[in-house]
Amino acid sequence: MQEVESTSVFRSAPFLRLWTGTTASGLATWALPFILGLAVLDRSIGAVELGVVLAARTVGFLAAAPVAGVLADRYPRRRVVLWAGLVAAGASPLIALGLGRSTVLMAVAAAVAGAGQGACRPAFQALTAEVVAADQRQRANAAMTLSVRVTTLVAPGLTALLAVVVDTSALLVGTGVLWLGAALLPPKGTAAVVATGSRFAADFVAGVREARGHPWFLAGLGALTAVIATGYSATGVALPLVSRDRYGTETVLAGALTAYTLGALVGAVLIARWRPRAEGWVALAGLGVYGFAPLSLLLPVPAVVVVGAYVVAGVGIELFNVPWFTGTQREVDPRMLARVSSLDFLLSYGLAPVGLALIAPAIDHFGPRPVLAVCAVVCFAAPAAAALVPSTRGFRTVTRRQAGGPGR
Known part of the structure; x- marks a missing residue:
């Protein structure tokens, strides 16, 4: 195993601006459902x-x-981030305006805010590769995910405290201010991105073709999608039920979710300094250990075992996330990085609601135990199957030229 150089990425002013902008966008993204939950209360x-x-x-x-x-591959990524952030910033006060008055207005404004969020994600991924040197990207990606986990851990209490002072509408407007920061803070990139002039569909297909040229990416994305659509969804539905019915308290629910976030923090700190020789296999193993979460809910174990399983799952998910993002930024053609990243977010996060929609009625029909058992098996098996693809060992694409044959 190897350790990463000790130089801090935060000594780079462009990265610090990028990190602050992504943190603001992450906080705004997280805050909306929590604030709306307060509105229900x-x-x-x-x-x-x-x-x-x-x-x-x-x-x-x-x-x-x-x-x-x-768009982020056709035009400067900084410009896409700017307009996406401004769109989300403008939509946030409209959600506040519709609060308690018009569900239609709230829904339309939320869709616009979601569009801004969706537009930011691939552009931020590509911009990171422009702003950060290759040998520092693993640390940079770890720093990005650390900000997300700290936000998840600390923000609920801070938001609840703010809710004592200001009303829900003001908090929603506050998310617009965060989006404004996400739009304005990130630096300019270094890549000279030129508009292609080709049709959108042709450019999108070119991105799909680029993704297909990286077998490790397809295998890893398939495993990630399977784990999110089954494991995440099953535990999201079953954890509150198990906490209530088996243990008779909400403490297990709160403890498991907090443990997952703390585990993710530990995982992010660990992978920021550690580069395993077979980093892809280590990453897939980390993804696979999420199976312990549904497994702990399936078995009649003490509550502390459930909490411990969520700690392990949290560590594992960051052992996957950071090398996954770093590998994508390193291996994918920089001219198509945003398109390939958008496929990542589209499939992995896009199928999560589908998983929730299917898991809930499945639990109602079959009961939680069979559903949790199937989901645990999928979480263990999908990353193991992905690891059978040779290039997943290091999340590196081996071309025929590199393998000693003629180049493409």
Whole structure:
């Protein structure tokens, strides 16, 4: 095993600006469902309205991600981030305006905000590769994910405290301010991106073709999608039920979710300094250990075992995420990086709602134990199957030239 150089990526002003911008966007993204949850508690909206608004945001995200992937490869990534952030910033006050007055207005504004979020993600991924030197990207990606995990851990309490001082509408407007920061803070990239002049569909297909040229990427994306669509969805539905019915307390639910975030923090710190020789296989193993989460809910174990399983799952997911992002930034043609990244987000995150929609009725029909058992098997088996693809060992694409044969 190898350790990464000790130089801090935060000594780079461009990266610090990029990190601050992505942190602001992550906080704004996380805050919306939590704030709307507070609105349900104070009866400004009902549970049905909450579901409609969050579904609209997801639709906006999924619709915008592939479009933004093409645009961020045609034009400067900084410009795409700017306009995406401004769009989300403008939509946030409209959600506040519709609160308790118009579900339609809230849903449309949430879809627009989701589109801004979806447009930012591939552009941020590509911009990171421009701003950060190749030998520092693993640390940079670890720093990015650390900000997400710290936000998840700390922000609920801070938001609840703010809710004592200001109302829900003001908090929603505050997410617009965060999006404004996400739009304005990131630096300019270094790549000279030139508009291709070709049709959108042709550019998108070119991105798919580029992704297909990296077998490790297809295998890893398939495994990630399977784990998110089954494991994440199953535990999201089953954990509250198991916490209530088996242990008779909400403490297990809160403890497991907190443990997952703390585990992810540990994983991010670890992978920031450690480069395994077979980093792809280590990453897939980390992804696979998420299977311990549904397995712990399946078996009649003490509550501390459930919490421990979520710690392990959290460590594992960051052992996967950071090398995955770094490998994509290193191996994919820089001219197509945003398009390939958009496919990543589109499939992995896009199928999560589908998984939730199928898992909940499956648990109602078959009961939680068979569903959790199937999901645990998928979480273990999908990354193991992906590891059978040779290039997943290091998340590196071996061309015929590199292998000693004629070049493409």
